Amino acid sequence: MSSKSLLESILSALSNEVRAEVLKLISMEGPLSFTTIMEKLDMNPKTDAGKFGYHLRMLNEAELIKSDESSGKYYLTLLGQDVANFIYGVEDAVRRKKGDMLVRTSSLTIEPFERKKIVDALMREASVPRKLAESISKEAEDRLKKLQVRYLTAALIREFINTILLEKGLEEYRHALTRLGQPVYDVTTTIKNTAFRDYPSPEKVHMLAGDAVLEEYTLLKVLPRTIADAHLCGAIHLNNANYWSLRPADIHHDLRPFLDGALPVDGTGLAMPTHSRPKSFTGALYTVNSLLRSTSAMVSNSQSIGFFNIFLAPFIKNMDDDAVESAIRDFLYDMNGCLMVSGNADIAINAELEVPSFLEDVKAVGPDGKSDKYSDYYDESLRLLRLFLDVMSEPDGSSKPLTRPTLFLKVRKRSLVTDKASACFESAYKLAERWGSVYFINQMLPWQHSNVFYNSDLSRIDSEWKDWESGTMRVGSLDNITLNLPRIAYDANGDDDRMMERLRELLELSREALSIKKQILEERMHIDRLLPLYREEYEGNNYFRLNDSPGIISYVGLPEAVKYHTGLDLSDSNDALKLATRIVDTMNGYTRQMLPSTRLLTSSITFEPSAQRLTQLDIASGYLKSKDAQIYTEHSNLPLTTAIPLRKRLNIEGLFHQKTKGGHLFDIRLAEPFPTYEVLSNNTKRIMETAAIGLFTFTRDYSYCARCRNVTYGLHAKCPKCGYDGNRIVLYTKTYGRIKPSKIWSTNEREFALNTQRFTL
Template sequence: MIDPKKSGGILQSTSKRVRMIFSVMASPNRIDILRILNSKGPLTYSELKSLAGFKSKKESGKFAYHLRKLLRQSLVALNKSERRYTITNLGKLVLSLARQIEERSIIESGKMYVRTSHESIEEFNSHKIIQSLVREGSLPLELAQKITEEVENRIYKYQTTYLTGSLIREMVNSVLLEHGHEEYRNKLARLGMPVFDIQEMLTNVDNIDNGAQGLFFKSGQTIFAESLLLNALPKDVADSHLSGDIHISNPGIWSLLPDTIFFNIKELIEDGIDLKGKFLGVSRLATIKTLDNLMSSLSMIVSLASKEASREIIMDGLVQLCAKHAKNVTELEEKLVAALVTSSTSSKYTKEPTLVSFRIELGAEPKLVGAILNAYKNYVKMTPVPQVGLIIDYSAGKVSDVSQTISEIISIGGKVLFSKDETSYSGITRIKAKNSTSSINLQSLTINLPRLAFESNKDETYFRARLALLMKPALAAMSLRKKDISDLTRRGLNPVLAANTQYMQRSSVGLVVNLVGLKEAVFNILGYSDDKEGRDIIYKVLQTAVDVAEKKGKEMGDSVIVTMTESDGIARFSSLDGDKYGKMSVLKSLDTEFYSQGVLVLASEMDSLNAKSEKIADANKTAKILNGGLLVQLRFERDSKVEEIKKAIEKAGDLVGSFRPSKDVPICGNCGFKDEKLFEKCPSCKSPYIIS
């Protein structure tokens, strides 16, 4: 049995304790002290006194009185060893209660209050709408006052119980549209995602393979993409993208990051990366003296540099660095594998992670080259989808020098491109600049040639004229993009790029226009046969594009190149054209599943090809006309053996100047197990989820 006397005493004691706490809350000064300790504590006596506003000697007694009250009620505690004051859990509870009482009293008063985007609740003030209209939308004051008056009338008319900053902005934009002020509305539009889209992202989180970072990238890029298409791009260019005349890849990072960067890694490492005050959590490495130092620097550079490009980083000079610091090839091979594994967490701004490619020159240091290739092969074995690639420069060597190891790499899903020039994995040639070993490609713009052909009424001259007309505003938009990226880089957004390439000062930025669907446009839509006359039309189209690019480049003071390489817009182009011209019309124009990208050569064809073969001669002439590069893909069947791959790449090296071998390698989408013999079910986890 509980003694009633004792029970009453406990209740009385508790009631008194609550009254004492409420008396403490009655003082704004004491609430301020709790707020300061909650946000900035632990603090010394003098620090707390100064922050609380008791700065004069006369106020010392008053401050001491308030602090004693808080200590006696255990809302604040003193750490005697450190002589610092902290807020207790009870103090945090009291502070939270004070906030809730303050907000509820505001709401119950009957006035209109706004929940703002900076996490506060404030009394509605129409003057803030006027200020926002003038400051953000550049409205004349008189018009801003007129719009605000109408918005204010609507707010009081609707008597909404939960008034927020975003709701007021919706009303303002609605009134602006009703009065015909669309341009002002676009400047004031609130960018973001619908609640439903956020919920869908969380519902389908199992499809996000980059953790929480993937969610942040996707939602953030949605906002920046909306801003680009609504305000940053000229309207005609934005409309061309939305309608399917052109495709802008990665609009969410269009104005923030370049697509491809060429670095000389030897210079980066030997000169040292100057990060200034950025990435303070990244180690600052001393001068490179040992192979261990070199590999640590290599991992760090790969990781940091990949954050500053959306497509690819190409690093030159690895062989020379290894020659300087490696004592034997066995040690180099072991430590390079470890460095690649450590660095294989590249940033993923797009569907595919940023690829880091090392350019390896054949013809010198064959043992070192062999060790690097073996290290890469071991890395590929351990990595389901490699984020590091190789560019094999065989201008001073032969493909056969490395064909055995490269064939083994290709058979397990390695990413390799052969080239006799400085080229990226996507097949785009580097823009060379005087006194600079670094350069940038801005290449996220693709032109839909079948769309132009559909609208040219089978008139080849009109087709080329439409191409020229479309390229001019697109290139002007690319030039604006270059200025935006340069400005943000200079201000610290891309610190490695800013401090270590000096590309802005040396004008080593190339604007790239990519063409897709050329054969479908000329042969299947314009109606030419795949013969000498038809191929001559193809060359005329390419020459027109190059001429317009060079002329427009001179006008803008930029290097402009034209390429035929892969694009993530081809599926979108086919879908939009099917909706506009009929799916059957598009299907009739297709040679493969989607519009063509570059040149595709099947490995099974190689035995019947030579330098005079139509396909090879056509590819070489096309590459010669284009001033930015042609992607030639050498496609292998899934069951191709190493010897077959070896034979095909050696022959391709004799026939074309640049080509990329590709072979689908099955991977378990559940556990990441990778093996060329993987078919219907994973032997490791028994999952049937097999991807290529």
């Protein structure tokens, strides 16, 4: 044997297919024992052992394999690995010669091309009749073979089939076979750019990549093409398109089932630790935060806690102020920290300055299970609110403010005429003066009904629907469709009737989209079981009252639409105002027509800034001539960049607040020097008494320098204290109604932050 050269030994070792298979097997699976190799090659260990031993000896003598003395297993030498690779290459060449193809599949395996798989996919995914599927797959196979593609993937075959379907005019089938996903380039761009536009984290990149797929899924699969096209061409804007087919926009929680142990915070009790019944204020606050954390994955925008200080009042009964404050501080830090990490769901707290009459005799849930009523805890509820406001006013350990929750303060008649709530009011005005982080609800306006809640996304809900419980608790906005009003005006070309007709068409389209959303949520809750807490039974209903939850139809560009149609400015023409009122009345009238079966609400609030997209689409489609046309007005009925006196704005916006019961806000953006809290107090009372504004807030601009940990009022790119002007300066103001640091402003949020009108009181 030794007379034979090594090359000769290798060539003779390769002259048999069994030996080639052994090399390939060990190269794929690593060291293997004698019997395992026999089994894997379907040889019989009893009858074939002799013959097989001979094969192994040949490979061993050619120095391609060796056996490991301790384990007895055979492994490949370096030479053996080279030769195995050579065999793969020869096999590929043979396949190419024969015209066979290998396919890289989406499950990351390599398989020989099988025409039958195409037939199956065409029939399964697009219901193509068998005969047609057969002929398409044959054509695909022939053409792919001719092309001799080197790196054939399942995705590429799909593209190829799609092209054949298009060539044959079979567009409907092609539509059903669409593959969702992003170009490699886009994913790379997301990874490279996320840190520059948001709080960076790998999770954020993952979310953005997922968003792209699910948004396409919604537009291609979930919604009829008329609706998807209306969104894509910019007649409407579908808010939360990325999550449209998965979850509602927001929810208003009822804390009572969690405080009395009737429901675990995650619905099932399987995912999170839970107090069966919290025995202390700290325990109760822990329960609230657990609820918010587990539900943050189940909403797109925000969660709200209603009657916060009333439902928690029984838990502070025997505590002193210091202990209550300390518990609130921990609660707020925990809330702000956790939600920052987990992402996108904002928190609202709706607080009361008195116990509303409908709650007075309701049995209170407290730590000791005694059966007293909420009216017994009036004083505690005010004390809790005052301490909460005071803690919200404090900066954190590095001198910056807490930006969560969005705090809504409900002002009812009694709290204004008695002195009981005056300490709370004072704390609220001080908080408004310091950070602007309080929102005032005028609950005295008759159209606010007995109860109203606002959420962090500025949507609004009231008890006109059924009663205060079914109307406002355990419900949420399904989602929001925004109408591009200027587009309607361009299409109408000055014709009133055409304008109203087009408006009604889009309202009808929006209603259809929102009713589809409701059906989808029903399916996600009950069939797909993606929203466990929502489907949990409580008091004869699911926790989330889907049928009581409203769909929202909103608008952008009211003043621009009116200006185009009449040539007049909304701020100084009665005719313009008349048309604007008619537009919003038509929207409002349409939603009210759907009562009592369907709950729809009109809103002047978009959930995500959409005016920029819609303006740009109008420019791209030639509706707007100027490339640098101003972005349409959003979140307001009057243009925000034009100087209009505050009183006039209050009067005009007041006309619209009562017509936009799905959401509105009057944001009183104030210039420096900022008024004192006493001035804010006087103005708040005057606005409540003289204007029909449902919700308003005072906004103060401030800048934070993370280098010297200092806050300066006003927007300063350079720290006035230490002179630093790098990227650790963060500007704060409300953009589209919510406090947002400049780190996460989009381009049009930056425009909004810097260029909207500031008032002086």
